[in-house]
Amino acid sequence: xPIWMGIDLGDARVGIALSDPELILAxxxxxxxxxxxxxxxxxxxIDAIEEENVERVFVGxxxxxxxxxxxxxxxxxxxxxxxxxxxxxxxxxxxxxELCDERLTTVSAHSMLLEAGMSMRSHRSAVxxxxxxxxxxxxxDRNKCAETDGSVAMEVV
Numbered sequence: 086x087p088i089w090m091g092i093d094l095g096d097a098r099v100g101i102a103l104s105d106p107e108l109i110l111a112x113x114x115x116x117x118x119x120x121x122x123x124x125x126x127x128x129x130x131i132d133a134i135e136e137e138n139v140e141r142v143f144v145g146x147x148x149x150x151x152x153x154x155x156x157x158x159x160x161x162x163x164x165x166x167x168x169x170x171x172x173x174x175x176x177x178x179x180x181x182x183e184l185c186d187e188r189l190t191t192v193s194a195h196s197m198l199l200e201a202g203m204s205m206r207s208h209r210s211a212v213x214x215x216x217x218x219x220x221x222x223x224x225x226d227r228n229k230c231a232e233t234d235g236s237v238a239m240e241v242v
Contacts, residue, residue: 091221
């Protein structure tokens with residue numbers, strides 16, 4: 086059964102979410118701590134892809150609110166290219182990796198954590214994986230809608 090992965094890139098942590106095999110629900114897998122650069126997480130992400138038998142990876146593409154590509158979005162593009170190279174090196178070329186618009190997922194994640202009663206101080210350790218969950222859940226929901234009405238599954242950059 087397929088498993089999909091959502092990734093939220095950060096300079097302190099890279100948040101990871103996984104789907105269930107039915108591609109209905111996203112859940113957090115955790116964070117990978119990185120010392121100031123998300124590129125340090127590549128090996129750990131490859132390990133998680135292998136451990137979880139992931140078929141597709143969706144990486145948050147943090148476009149500016151006006152839809153333009155800023156510094157973080159350019160970095161996400163470079164990160165996905167590096168991931169694709171690592172997948173190829175590890176004989177995992179069947180795994181697809183894609184950028185997906187993630188505007189406002191971090192804002193939504195903070196709101197959800199506040200509503201859940203988590204203090205702002207506790208948010209730092211949870212917000213990246215929660216952002217990855219939100220990103221992946223949106224993709225799963227769009228994919229489910231596409232299956233029922235025949236529309237395009239998702240808007241991937």
